[in-house]
Amino acid sequence: xxxxxxxxxxxxxxxxxxxxxxxxxxxxxxxxxxxxxxxxxxxxxxxxxxxxxxxxxxxxxxxxxxxxxxxxxxxxxxxxx
Amino acid sequence: xxxxxxxxxxxxxxxxxxxxxxxxxxxxxxxxxxxxxxxxxxxxxxxxxxxxxxxxxxxxxxxxxxxxxxxxxxxxxxxxx
Amino acid sequence: xxxxxxxxxxxxxxxxxxxxxxxxxxxxxxxxxxxxxxxxxxxxxxxxxxxxxxxxxxxxxxxxxxxxxxxxxxxxxxxxxxxxxxxxxxxxxxxxxxxxxxxxxxxxxxxxxxxxxxxxxxxxx
Amino acid sequence: xxxxxxxxxxxxxxxxxxxxxxxxxxxxxxxxxxxxxxxxxxxxxxxxxxxxxxxxxxxxxxxxxxxxxxxxxxxxxxxxxxxxxxxxxxxxxxxxxxxxxxxxxxxxxxxxxxxxxxxxxxxxx
Numbered sequence: 538x539x540x541x542x543x544x545x546x547x548x549x550x551x552x553x554x555x556x557x558x559x560x561x562x563x564x565x566x567x568x569x570x571x572x573x574x575x576x577x578x579x580x581x582x583x584x585x586x587x588x589x590x591x592x593x594x595x596x597x598x599x600x601x602x603x604x605x606x607x608x609x610x611x612x613x614x615x616x617x618x
Numbered sequence: 619x620x621x622x623x624x625x626x627x628x629x630x631x632x633x634x635x636x637x638x639x640x641x642x643x644x645x646x647x648x649x650x651x652x653x654x655x656x657x658x659x660x661x662x663x664x665x666x667x668x669x670x671x672x673x674x675x676x677x678x679x680x681x682x683x684x685x686x687x688x689x690x691x692x693x694x695x696x697x698x699x
Numbered sequence: 700x701x702x703x704x705x706x707x708x709x710x711x712x713x714x715x716x717x718x719x720x721x722x723x724x725x726x727x728x729x730x731x732x733x734x735x736x737x738x739x740x741x742x743x744x745x746x747x748x749x750x751x752x753x754x755x756x757x758x759x760x761x762x763x764x765x766x767x768x769x770x771x772x773x774x775x776x777x778x779x780x781x782x783x784x785x786x787x788x789x790x791x792x793x794x795x796x797x798x799x800x801x802x803x804x805x806x807x808x809x810x811x812x813x814x815x816x817x818x819x820x821x822x823x824x
Numbered sequence: 825x826x827x828x829x830x831x832x833x834x835x836x837x838x839x840x841x842x843x844x845x846x847x848x849x850x851x852x853x854x855x856x857x858x859x860x861x862x863x864x865x866x867x868x869x870x871x872x873x874x875x876x877x878x879x880x881x882x883x884x885x886x887x888x889x890x891x892x893x894x895x896x897x898x899x900x901x902x903x904x905x906x907x908x909x910x911x912x913x914x915x916x917x918x919x920x921x922x923x924x925x926x927x928x929x930x931x932x933x934x935x936x937x938x939x940x941x942x943x944x945x946x947x948x949x
Contacts, residue, residue: 545874546944588942591877610874610942617871617878617902617943618855618914618934626749627819669817672752691749691817698746698753698777698818699730699789699809719910720859726930727852728923734845785844798853798934805851806927 538563538602542570543610548585551575552611561600567609568596586612619644619683623651624691629666632656633692642681648690649677667693700765701772704757706750706818708780711787716794722771724798726805730789732782741823743783749817753777760811761804768803770795775808777818825890826897829882831875831943833905836912841919847896849923851930855914857907866948868908874942878902885936886929893929895920900933902943 542557567587572578590607623638648668653659671688774792782788795801899917907913920926
């Protein structure tokens with residue numbers, strides 16, 4: 538299955554890409570997928586969150602076929618307004 | 619000494635005048651002055667307040683020479699906005 | 700703090716602001732006349748003010764609140780006379796460095812206006 | 825409730841409102857760029873958004889808050905890209921029957937926007 542990784546703000550510099558399509562297996566977590574792009578990635582320490590298809594999810598939540606073809610975005614602390 | 623009585627909103631209908639110059643003696647209260655215009659006037663029961671020169675005062679406060687030439691206004695419950 | 704107060708009998712037109720440099724938050728409140736008053740359909744409301752005192756009380760309220768919620772500028776415009784349904788009877792604008800002070804000044808002002816400022820709805824039509 | 829959300833890279837221009845009949849309160853919030861950011865003098869800020877998600881989260885926040893504070897209409901405009909000092913980066917307008925709901929929707933919205941809506945200041949210039 539395929540998923541589109543998206544990064545924004547400081548996360549974009551950290552990962553070095555704005556978007557990247559990757560493959561994933563049933564049961565893999567968002568944390569594992571992003572850690573494959575950057576070894577030692579510890580999102581909780583950075584206070585970064587993750588969103589699947591525009592909704593916040595947990596980093597350790599297991600992805601399944603519902604995530605196929607969707608966007609998975611790393612969300613550093615927001616600062617809009 | 620002279621003082622200008624002012625009325626607004628429902629108080630204007632109640633007293634039948636918008637403004638009226640009256641004389642007062644040192645130590646007379648606002649309540650006494652307005653009751654001279656309308657027998658049986660009980661401002662507290664109506665929830666009406668009184669203002670001397672644009673500042674709220676107590677109905678029983680004694681007026682003195684500082685009130686001479688000023689405006690004394692009866693203020694029914696306000697409803698601006 | 701800069702306070703601009705007007706009690707007027709024509710439609711509300713807010714003043715243009717000068718170029719902002721250090722303002723981070725502008726909160727505006729418009730009170731508008733609704734088509735129902737005490738379950739009756741109306742075309743408008745009529746307002747009366749004790750103008751000198753109203754201006755004095757408005758200044759006092761803004762000054763009191765600015766101890767707790769320091770702001771940069773407050774505009775208050777209240778209409779008197781006839782105000783049609785859909786039109787603005789009161790307009791308040793608050794400028795501050797941050798939104799917390801601006802919101803609290805504006806809300807607190809409206810609460811106190813409705814208690815202490817000598818302006819009345821004297822009827823509907 | 826009517827929700828109008830726009831994320832734009834040009835100056836904020838609010839939409840004209842239709843004729844109001846049953847609206848008693850309009851609360852507007854404008855967040856403007858200040859000349860100082862982290863004690864540095866700046867000319868402006870640059871914003872970035874994850875637009876699809878930002879719009880979704882804004883709708884969700886408005887919908888959540890409207891359970892407690894029912895309102896008639898909410899407009900939200902957020903700028904992205906470069907925003908100069910003095911310009912508006914965010915504009916929120918809330919229409920309601922009464923001011924309590926309008927103020928609380930507007931304030932509550934701004935609090936939650938700053939927690940959950942994926943928009944970032946990515947730098948100053």
